[in-house]
Amino acid sequence: MAGHSKWAQIKHKKAVVDAKRGKIFTKIAKEITVAVRLGGKDPEMNPRLRTVIAKAKAVNMPNDNIERAIKKGTGELQDSQYEEIRYEGYGPAGVAVMVDVMTDNKNRTVGEIRHLFSKYNGNLGESGCVSWVFDQKGYFVFDDSVISEDELMEIALEAGAEDVKRDDKSLEVLCAPEDFDRVKEVFDKKGLKYNLAEVTMIPKNYVEIRDKDAQNMLKLFEALEDHDDVQNVYANFDLPEDMNIE
Numbered sequence: 001m002a003g004h005s006k007w008a009q010i011k012h013k014k015a016v017v018d019a020k021r022g023k024i025f026t027k028i029a030k031e032i033t034v035a036v037r038l039g040g041k042d043p044e045m046n047p048r049l050r051t052v053i054a055k056a057k058a059v060n061m062p063n064d065n066i067e068r069a070i071k072k073g074t075g076e077l078q079d080s081q082y083e084e085i086r087y088e089g090y091g092p093a094g095v096a097v098m099v100d101v102m103t104d105n106k107n108r109t110v111g112e113i114r115h116l117f118s119k120y121n122g123n124l125g126e127s128g129c130v131s132w133v134f135d136q137k138g139y140f141v142f143d144d145s146v147i148s149e150d151e152l153m154e155i156a157l158e159a160g161a162e163d164v165k166r167d168d169k170s171l172e173v174l175c176a177p178e179d180f181d182r183v184k185e186v187f188d189k190k191g192l193k194y195n196l197a198e199v200t201m202i203p204k205n206y207v208e209i210r211d212k213d214a215q216n217m218l219k220l221f222e223a224l225e226d227h228d229d230v231q232n233v234y235a236n237f238d239l240p241e242d243m244n245i246e
Contacts, residue, residue, distance in 0.1 A: 023226075023228075024059055024061075025056075025059075025061050025062075025065055026228070027228075027230075027231055028052060028055060028056045028059070028061055028069075029061075029065060029066075029068070029069040029072075030069075030082055030102045030231070031052045031055075031102070031231060032049065032052050032053065032056065032066060032069035032070060032073065033069045033070075033072045033073040033079060033082070034073070034082055034084065034102060035048040035049040035052050035073065036049060036069075036070050036072075036073025036074055037073045041070050041073065041074050047181065050181065051180070051181070051198075051199060053066060054184070054197070055198065058197070080104040081104060082102040082103060082104055083102070083103055083104070083106055084100070084101070084102055085100075085101050085102075085103065085106065085109070085110075086098060086099070086100050086101075086127070086131075087099040087101065087110070087113050087124060088124075088125050088126070088127060088128065088129050088130045088131060089117050089122060089123055089124040089125040089129070089130070090117075090122050090123055090125060090129075090130070091117070091120070091121075091122040091216070091217045091220050091221075091235060091237065092120065092121045092122060092209060092212075092213040092214075092216045092217050092220070093207055093209045093213040093217075093237075094207060095122075095207050095209060095217055095235050095236060095237045096130035096133040096134070096203070096207075096235060096236045097117075097122065097130065097220070097221075097224075097233065097234070097235045098130060098131065098134065098201060098233070098234040098235075099113060099224055099230055099232075099233050099234075100230070100231045100232040100233075101113070101227075101229045101230050101231060102229060102231055103229040109229045110124075112227065112229075113224070113227070113230075116220060116223045116224055116227070117220065119220075119223070120216045120217070120219050120220035120223065121213075121216045122216075122220055133203055133204055133205065133236055134201040134202060134203055134204065134234055134236070135201070135202050135204060136177050136199065136200070136201055136202075137162075137174045137175065137176070137177065137199070137200065137201075137202045138161075138173075138174065138175040138176065138177055138179060138180030138183060138184075138197075138198075138199050139172065139173070139174060139196065139197070139198055139199070139200045139202065140156075140172065140173040140183070140184075140187065140194045140196065140197050141170050141171070141172055141173075141194060141195045141196040141197075142170065142171045142172075142173070142192070142193075142194050142195065143169060143170060143171075143195060144166070144169050144170065144171050145169070146192065146193055147171070147192060149164065149166055149171055152164055152171050152173065152192075155186065155187070155190065155192070156173045156175075156183065158186075159175075159179075159182060159183045159186035159187070160175060160176075160179045160182050160183055161173050161174065161175040161179070161183050162174050162175050162176065170195075174202065177199050180199050184197055200232070200234065201232075201234040203234075203235075203236030204236075205236060206236050206237065206238040207236055207237055207238065208237075208238045208239070208240070209237050209238070209239065210239075210240055214237075214239055214240075217235070217237050221233055221235060
């Protein structure tokens, strides 16, 4: 899982930077609004909303922004009508890529996403062409300086997690999506500080990429993540241990 965890941690650092200029807040606000429209404004009764609010708080999104997004979801404030779409395709060297978007203009967005794939030596595919490569999982990343692998293993498995893996100086915890809240609550109650906590798509296998392919894949990933309509990007690339991606 080296490729995923390396990129996941870069994504976390990038989210902090993006938050300073408001970009991540805008994307999370869209998620909150859609979650409220689909499941109501009570986080206790709406697991999706509860997860998104936790994400918002993790990047220090102001409560006013959260409340405003909730009101847009309930219709108390006017807002665009967003459509959720998942695009699938291939990056350089056949890397599987899935892109989740929320857009108020499907035709504009698909054209822009298609252009980004082409620009970095990839191509947009048909629905379902790569989804089989991924499993949805709850996912946590810890620095091994925070807790030992054995201690984390004991706590995580007792909380209902499926597995704990080491990747260099990081420890990764995987759980079923429906167990994410329960596992997170145990970590929070014990005061364990994680670098990342999310329900995400984890690849079943990885494609190791090098040199020009690796550079293009990272540029594609970055460009997709920077797109205003893109909420999440998933890919099954792995990188050489000696490649500097910071």
